Amino acid sequence: MNQLNGFSQYILQIAYKYGLNSVFDDFLEMTVCALSVGAKEDRYHEIVRNYEKPDAYLMAEAFGVLVLEMDNNGAGLKDGFGDFYMEYISHGHNGQFFTPEPVCELMVRMTNPVGFGERVADCCCGSGRMLLAAAKIERDCLFFGADIDRTCTMMCLINLCLNGLLGEVCWMDTLANRFYTGWRIELHPEHGVPYIREITETESYMVLRLPEKKLELVDNPRPAMGAGQQLLFEF
Known part of the structure:
Protein backbone atom coordinates (compact mmCIF):
# COMPACT_ATOMS: atom_id res chain seq x y z
CA MET A 1 0.00 0.00 0.00
CA HIS A 91 -0.36 -2.48 -11.89
CA GLY A 92 2.64 -4.75 -12.45
CA HIS A 93 2.61 -4.24 -16.23
CA ASN A 94 5.88 -5.35 -17.86
CA GLY A 95 6.99 -6.87 -14.56
CA GLN A 96 7.19 -3.50 -12.81
CA PHE A 97 7.14 -4.71 -9.23
CA PHE A 98 9.80 -2.74 -7.40
CA THR A 99 11.94 -4.43 -4.77
CA PRO A 100 10.60 -3.61 -1.26
CA GLU A 101 12.73 -1.00 0.46
CA PRO A 102 13.83 -3.26 3.36
CA VAL A 103 14.99 -5.87 0.81
CA CYS A 104 16.92 -3.16 -1.08
CA GLU A 105 18.70 -2.25 2.14
CA LEU A 106 19.53 -5.91 2.80
CA MET A 107 20.87 -6.40 -0.74
CA VAL A 108 23.02 -3.29 -0.52
CA ARG A 109 24.53 -4.33 2.81
CA MET A 110 25.23 -7.81 1.44
CA THR A 111 26.90 -6.28 -1.62
CA ASN A 112 29.14 -3.98 0.40
CA PRO A 113 28.52 -3.71 4.16
CA VAL A 114 31.27 -1.16 4.80
CA GLY A 115 30.86 1.44 2.09
CA PHE A 116 31.02 2.06 -1.64
CA GLY A 117 33.63 3.69 -3.80
CA GLU A 118 33.25 6.99 -5.59
CA ARG A 119 30.41 5.91 -7.90
CA VAL A 120 27.46 3.53 -7.60
CA ALA A 121 25.19 2.56 -10.50
CA ASP A 122 21.91 0.72 -11.04
CA CYS A 123 21.27 0.00 -14.73
CA CYS A 124 17.61 -0.91 -14.08
CA CYS A 125 16.88 1.72 -11.45
CA GLY A 126 13.08 1.90 -11.37
CA SER A 127 12.16 4.62 -8.88
CA GLY A 128 15.69 4.62 -7.44
CA ARG A 129 15.22 2.43 -4.36
CA MET A 130 18.52 0.60 -4.66
CA LEU A 131 20.41 3.87 -4.99
CA LEU A 132 18.62 5.37 -1.99
CA ALA A 133 19.48 2.25 0.00
CA ALA A 134 23.13 2.61 -1.03
CA ALA A 135 23.05 6.23 0.13
CA LYS A 136 22.13 5.04 3.62
CA ILE A 137 25.59 3.44 3.77
CA GLU A 138 27.54 6.11 1.88
CA ARG A 139 25.73 9.23 0.68
CA ASP A 140 28.84 11.04 -0.55
CA CYS A 141 29.11 8.79 -3.63
CA LEU A 142 27.98 9.83 -7.08
CA PHE A 143 24.81 7.91 -7.94
CA PHE A 144 24.02 6.72 -11.48
CA GLY A 145 20.75 5.20 -12.64
CA ALA A 146 19.21 4.15 -15.96
CA ASP A 147 15.88 2.68 -16.98
CA ILE A 148 14.02 1.96 -20.21
CA ASP A 149 10.85 3.52 -18.75
CA ARG A 150 10.85 7.34 -18.90
CA THR A 151 8.44 7.68 -15.98
CA CYS A 152 10.74 5.55 -13.82
CA THR A 153 13.76 7.69 -14.68
CA MET A 154 11.94 10.86 -13.65
CA MET A 155 10.86 9.27 -10.35
CA CYS A 156 14.46 8.23 -9.66
CA LEU A 157 15.80 11.64 -10.70
CA ILE A 158 13.48 13.50 -8.33
CA ASN A 159 14.12 11.06 -5.48
CA LEU A 160 17.87 11.61 -5.79
CA CYS A 161 17.69 15.39 -6.19
CA LEU A 162 15.30 16.00 -3.29
CA ASN A 163 17.60 13.94 -1.06
CA GLY A 164 20.62 15.99 -2.09
CA LEU A 165 22.33 13.10 -3.90
CA LEU A 166 24.52 13.98 -6.88
CA GLY A 167 24.97 11.93 -10.04
CA GLU A 168 23.20 11.05 -13.27
CA VAL A 169 19.96 9.41 -14.42
CA CYS A 170 19.36 8.31 -18.01
CA TRP A 171 16.30 7.23 -19.91
CA MET A 172 17.89 4.54 -22.07
CA ASP A 173 17.86 0.90 -23.11
CA THR A 174 20.86 -0.29 -21.14
CA LEU A 175 21.05 -3.70 -22.81
CA ALA A 176 21.10 -2.24 -26.34
CA ASN A 177 23.08 0.83 -25.20
CA ARG A 178 20.49 3.19 -26.74
CA PHE A 179 20.32 6.62 -25.11
CA TYR A 180 17.16 8.74 -25.23
CA THR A 181 17.50 11.47 -22.60
CA GLY A 182 19.73 12.06 -19.61
CA TRP A 183 20.02 14.38 -16.65
CA ARG A 184 22.82 15.29 -14.27
CA ILE A 185 22.25 16.28 -10.64
CA GLU A 186 24.92 18.81 -9.71
CA LEU A 187 25.51 21.62 -7.25
CA HIS A 188 24.28 24.89 -8.70
CA PRO A 189 27.27 27.17 -9.46
CA GLU A 190 25.62 30.20 -7.84
CA HIS A 191 23.25 28.86 -5.18
CA GLY A 192 25.23 25.80 -4.09
CA VAL A 193 22.16 23.53 -3.95
CA PRO A 194 21.50 20.34 -5.95
CA TYR A 195 19.77 21.04 -9.25
CA ILE A 196 18.95 19.13 -12.43
CA ARG A 197 20.68 19.75 -15.76
CA GLU A 198 19.74 17.92 -18.94
CA ILE A 199 22.71 16.29 -20.67
CA THR A 200 23.52 14.87 -24.09
CA GLU A 201 24.62 11.34 -24.93
CA THR A 202 28.26 12.42 -25.22
CA GLU A 203 28.16 13.74 -21.63
CA SER A 204 26.66 10.57 -20.17
CA TYR A 205 28.68 8.15 -18.05
CA MET A 206 26.02 5.43 -18.39
CA VAL A 207 26.47 5.08 -22.16
CA LEU A 208 29.11 2.52 -23.12
CA ARG A 209 31.83 3.90 -25.43
CA LEU A 210 32.11 0.95 -27.80
CA PRO A 211 34.79 0.79 -30.53
CA GLU A 212 33.48 0.73 -34.10
CA LYS A 213 34.08 -2.98 -34.61
CA LYS A 214 31.88 -3.72 -31.60
CA LEU A 215 28.89 -1.68 -32.76
CA GLU A 216 27.05 -4.79 -34.00
CA LEU A 217 26.43 -5.64 -30.34
CA VAL A 218 24.19 -2.59 -30.06
CA ASP A 219 21.74 -3.94 -32.63
CA ASN A 220 22.01 -7.54 -31.47
CA PRO A 221 22.01 -7.45 -27.66
CA ARG A 222 21.76 -10.55 -25.54
CA PRO A 223 18.26 -11.62 -24.45
CA ALA A 224 16.85 -9.42 -21.71
CA MET A 225 17.28 -10.46 -18.10
CA GLY A 226 14.32 -11.52 -15.97
CA ALA A 227 11.62 -8.92 -15.42
CA GLY A 228 12.21 -6.71 -12.46
CA GLN A 229 15.87 -7.76 -11.96
CA GLN A 230 18.02 -4.97 -10.57
CA LEU A 231 21.79 -4.66 -10.51
CA LEU A 232 23.96 -2.57 -8.24
CA PHE A 233 27.63 -2.10 -9.00
CA GLU A 234 30.58 0.25 -8.55
CA PHE A 235 32.59 1.71 -11.42
Whole structure:
Protein backbone atom coordinates (compact mmCIF):
# COMPACT_ATOMS: atom_id res chain seq x y z
CA MET A 1 0.00 0.00 0.00
CA ASN A 2 1.24 3.49 -0.83
CA GLN A 3 2.74 5.23 2.21
CA LEU A 4 2.46 8.79 0.88
CA ASN A 5 -1.21 9.25 1.67
CA GLY A 6 -1.35 13.04 1.40
CA PHE A 7 0.45 13.10 -1.94
CA SER A 8 -1.80 10.33 -3.27
CA GLN A 9 -4.95 12.20 -2.33
CA TYR A 10 -3.87 15.31 -4.22
CA ILE A 11 -2.86 13.44 -7.37
CA LEU A 12 -6.01 11.31 -7.37
CA GLN A 13 -8.17 14.40 -6.90
CA ILE A 14 -6.63 16.10 -9.95
CA ALA A 15 -6.69 12.85 -11.95
CA TYR A 16 -10.46 12.61 -11.65
CA LYS A 17 -10.69 15.35 -14.28
CA TYR A 18 -7.60 14.83 -16.43
CA GLY A 19 -6.67 11.13 -16.20
CA LEU A 20 -4.24 9.56 -13.76
CA ASN A 21 -1.39 8.62 -16.10
CA SER A 22 -1.31 12.08 -17.67
CA VAL A 23 -1.46 13.86 -14.33
CA PHE A 24 1.30 11.75 -12.79
CA ASP A 25 3.65 12.17 -15.78
CA ASP A 26 2.91 15.91 -15.90
CA PHE A 27 3.58 16.23 -12.18
CA LEU A 28 6.93 14.47 -12.55
CA GLU A 29 8.00 16.59 -15.52
CA MET A 30 6.88 19.82 -13.83
CA THR A 31 8.90 18.85 -10.77
CA VAL A 32 11.98 18.16 -12.91
CA CYS A 33 11.47 21.56 -14.57
CA ALA A 34 11.18 23.26 -11.16
CA LEU A 35 14.37 21.56 -9.94
CA SER A 36 16.19 22.72 -13.09
CA VAL A 37 16.36 26.25 -11.62
CA GLY A 38 14.94 28.25 -14.53
CA ALA A 39 16.42 26.26 -17.42
CA LYS A 40 13.08 24.56 -18.18
CA GLU A 41 10.72 27.40 -17.34
CA ASP A 42 9.11 27.48 -20.80
CA ARG A 43 8.37 23.76 -20.67
CA TYR A 44 6.92 24.15 -17.17
CA HIS A 45 4.47 26.81 -18.33
CA GLU A 46 3.60 24.74 -21.41
CA ILE A 47 2.48 21.89 -19.15
CA VAL A 48 0.72 23.98 -16.53
CA ARG A 49 -1.40 25.72 -19.18
CA ASN A 50 -3.21 22.40 -19.69
CA TYR A 51 -4.73 22.71 -16.21
CA GLU A 52 -7.33 25.06 -14.78
CA LYS A 53 -5.89 27.41 -12.19
CA PRO A 54 -7.33 25.63 -9.10
CA ASP A 55 -5.92 22.32 -10.36
CA ALA A 56 -2.52 23.89 -11.02
CA TYR A 57 -2.50 25.09 -7.41
CA LEU A 58 -3.30 21.54 -6.31
CA MET A 59 -0.23 20.36 -8.24
CA ALA A 60 1.90 22.81 -6.24
CA GLU A 61 0.32 21.63 -2.99
CA ALA A 62 0.98 18.01 -3.98
CA PHE A 63 4.66 18.86 -4.37
CA GLY A 64 4.76 20.48 -0.94
CA VAL A 65 3.14 17.45 0.68
CA LEU A 66 5.51 15.13 -1.18
CA VAL A 67 8.56 16.94 0.21
CA LEU A 68 7.18 16.78 3.75
CA GLU A 69 6.37 13.08 3.51
CA MET A 70 9.73 12.24 1.93
CA ASP A 71 11.43 13.91 4.90
CA ASN A 72 10.68 10.64 6.73
CA ASN A 73 10.87 12.22 10.20
CA GLY A 74 14.24 13.75 9.37
CA ALA A 75 15.80 10.54 8.08
CA GLY A 76 15.08 11.16 4.38
CA LEU A 77 16.12 8.63 1.70
CA LYS A 78 12.57 7.38 1.31
CA ASP A 79 11.19 6.41 -2.10
CA GLY A 80 8.62 9.09 -2.80
CA PHE A 81 6.87 7.40 -5.70
CA GLY A 82 7.42 3.65 -6.02
CA ASP A 83 4.42 2.35 -4.08
CA PHE A 84 2.07 4.89 -5.66
CA TYR A 85 3.34 3.98 -9.13
CA MET A 86 2.84 0.26 -8.61
CA GLU A 87 -0.60 0.64 -7.03
CA TYR A 88 -2.14 3.18 -9.39
CA ILE A 89 -0.06 3.39 -12.60
CA SER A 90 1.74 0.20 -13.64
CA HIS A 91 -0.36 -2.48 -11.89
CA GLY A 92 2.64 -4.75 -12.45
CA HIS A 93 2.61 -4.24 -16.23
CA ASN A 94 5.88 -5.35 -17.86
CA GLY A 95 6.99 -6.87 -14.56
CA GLN A 96 7.19 -3.50 -12.81
CA PHE A 97 7.14 -4.71 -9.23
CA PHE A 98 9.80 -2.74 -7.40
CA THR A 99 11.94 -4.43 -4.77
CA PRO A 100 10.60 -3.61 -1.26
CA GLU A 101 12.73 -1.00 0.46
CA PRO A 102 13.83 -3.26 3.36
CA VAL A 103 14.99 -5.87 0.81
CA CYS A 104 16.92 -3.16 -1.08
CA GLU A 105 18.70 -2.25 2.14
CA LEU A 106 19.53 -5.91 2.80
CA MET A 107 20.87 -6.40 -0.74
CA VAL A 108 23.02 -3.29 -0.52
CA ARG A 109 24.53 -4.33 2.81
CA MET A 110 25.23 -7.81 1.44
CA THR A 111 26.90 -6.28 -1.62
CA ASN A 112 29.14 -3.98 0.40
CA PRO A 113 28.52 -3.71 4.16
CA VAL A 114 31.27 -1.16 4.80
CA GLY A 115 30.86 1.44 2.09
CA PHE A 116 31.02 2.06 -1.64
CA GLY A 117 33.63 3.69 -3.80
CA GLU A 118 33.25 6.99 -5.59
CA ARG A 119 30.41 5.91 -7.90
CA VAL A 120 27.46 3.53 -7.60
CA ALA A 121 25.19 2.56 -10.50
CA ASP A 122 21.91 0.72 -11.04
CA CYS A 123 21.27 0.00 -14.73
CA CYS A 124 17.61 -0.91 -14.08
CA CYS A 125 16.88 1.72 -11.45
CA GLY A 126 13.08 1.90 -11.37
CA SER A 127 12.16 4.62 -8.88
CA GLY A 128 15.69 4.62 -7.44
CA ARG A 129 15.22 2.43 -4.36
CA MET A 130 18.52 0.60 -4.66
CA LEU A 131 20.41 3.87 -4.99
CA LEU A 132 18.62 5.37 -1.99
CA ALA A 133 19.48 2.25 0.00
CA ALA A 134 23.13 2.61 -1.03
CA ALA A 135 23.05 6.23 0.13
CA LYS A 136 22.13 5.04 3.62
CA ILE A 137 25.59 3.44 3.77
CA GLU A 138 27.54 6.11 1.88
CA ARG A 139 25.73 9.23 0.68
CA ASP A 140 28.84 11.04 -0.55
CA CYS A 141 29.11 8.79 -3.63
CA LEU A 142 27.98 9.83 -7.08
CA PHE A 143 24.81 7.91 -7.94
CA PHE A 144 24.02 6.72 -11.48
CA GLY A 145 20.75 5.20 -12.64
CA ALA A 146 19.21 4.15 -15.96
CA ASP A 147 15.88 2.68 -16.98
CA ILE A 148 14.02 1.96 -20.21
CA ASP A 149 10.85 3.52 -18.75
CA ARG A 150 10.85 7.34 -18.90
CA THR A 151 8.44 7.68 -15.98
CA CYS A 152 10.74 5.55 -13.82
CA THR A 153 13.76 7.69 -14.68
CA MET A 154 11.94 10.86 -13.65
CA MET A 155 10.86 9.27 -10.35
CA CYS A 156 14.46 8.23 -9.66
CA LEU A 157 15.80 11.64 -10.70
CA ILE A 158 13.48 13.50 -8.33
CA ASN A 159 14.12 11.06 -5.48
CA LEU A 160 17.87 11.61 -5.79
CA CYS A 161 17.69 15.39 -6.19
CA LEU A 162 15.30 16.00 -3.29
CA ASN A 163 17.60 13.94 -1.06
CA GLY A 164 20.62 15.99 -2.09
CA LEU A 165 22.33 13.10 -3.90
CA LEU A 166 24.52 13.98 -6.88
CA GLY A 167 24.97 11.93 -10.04
CA GLU A 168 23.20 11.05 -13.27
CA VAL A 169 19.96 9.41 -14.42
CA CYS A 170 19.36 8.31 -18.01
CA TRP A 171 16.30 7.23 -19.91
CA MET A 172 17.89 4.54 -22.07
CA ASP A 173 17.86 0.90 -23.11
CA THR A 174 20.86 -0.29 -21.14
CA LEU A 175 21.05 -3.70 -22.81
CA ALA A 176 21.10 -2.24 -26.34
CA ASN A 177 23.08 0.83 -25.20
CA ARG A 178 20.49 3.19 -26.74
CA PHE A 179 20.32 6.62 -25.11
CA TYR A 180 17.16 8.74 -25.23
CA THR A 181 17.50 11.47 -22.60
CA GLY A 182 19.73 12.06 -19.61
CA TRP A 183 20.02 14.38 -16.65
CA ARG A 184 22.82 15.29 -14.27
CA ILE A 185 22.25 16.28 -10.64
CA GLU A 186 24.92 18.81 -9.71
CA LEU A 187 25.51 21.62 -7.25
CA HIS A 188 24.28 24.89 -8.70
CA PRO A 189 27.27 27.17 -9.46
CA GLU A 190 25.62 30.20 -7.84
CA HIS A 191 23.25 28.86 -5.18
CA GLY A 192 25.23 25.80 -4.09
CA VAL A 193 22.16 23.53 -3.95
CA PRO A 194 21.50 20.34 -5.95
CA TYR A 195 19.77 21.04 -9.25
CA ILE A 196 18.95 19.13 -12.43
CA ARG A 197 20.68 19.75 -15.76
CA GLU A 198 19.74 17.92 -18.94
CA ILE A 199 22.71 16.29 -20.67
CA THR A 200 23.52 14.87 -24.09
CA GLU A 201 24.62 11.34 -24.93
CA THR A 202 28.26 12.42 -25.22
CA GLU A 203 28.16 13.74 -21.63
CA SER A 204 26.66 10.57 -20.17
CA TYR A 205 28.68 8.15 -18.05
CA MET A 206 26.02 5.43 -18.39
CA VAL A 207 26.47 5.08 -22.16
CA LEU A 208 29.11 2.52 -23.12
CA ARG A 209 31.83 3.90 -25.43
CA LEU A 210 32.11 0.95 -27.80
CA PRO A 211 34.79 0.79 -30.53
CA GLU A 212 33.48 0.73 -34.10
CA LYS A 213 34.08 -2.98 -34.61
CA LYS A 214 31.88 -3.72 -31.60
CA LEU A 215 28.89 -1.68 -32.76
CA GLU A 216 27.05 -4.79 -34.00
CA LEU A 217 26.43 -5.64 -30.34
CA VAL A 218 24.19 -2.59 -30.06
CA ASP A 219 21.74 -3.94 -32.63
CA ASN A 220 22.01 -7.54 -31.47
CA PRO A 221 22.01 -7.45 -27.66
CA ARG A 222 21.76 -10.55 -25.54
CA PRO A 223 18.26 -11.62 -24.45
CA ALA A 224 16.85 -9.42 -21.71
CA MET A 225 17.28 -10.46 -18.10
CA GLY A 226 14.32 -11.52 -15.97
CA ALA A 227 11.62 -8.92 -15.42
CA GLY A 228 12.21 -6.71 -12.46
CA GLN A 229 15.87 -7.76 -11.96
CA GLN A 230 18.02 -4.97 -10.57
CA LEU A 231 21.79 -4.66 -10.51
CA LEU A 232 23.96 -2.57 -8.24
CA PHE A 233 27.63 -2.10 -9.00
CA GLU A 234 30.58 0.25 -8.55
CA PHE A 235 32.59 1.71 -11.42
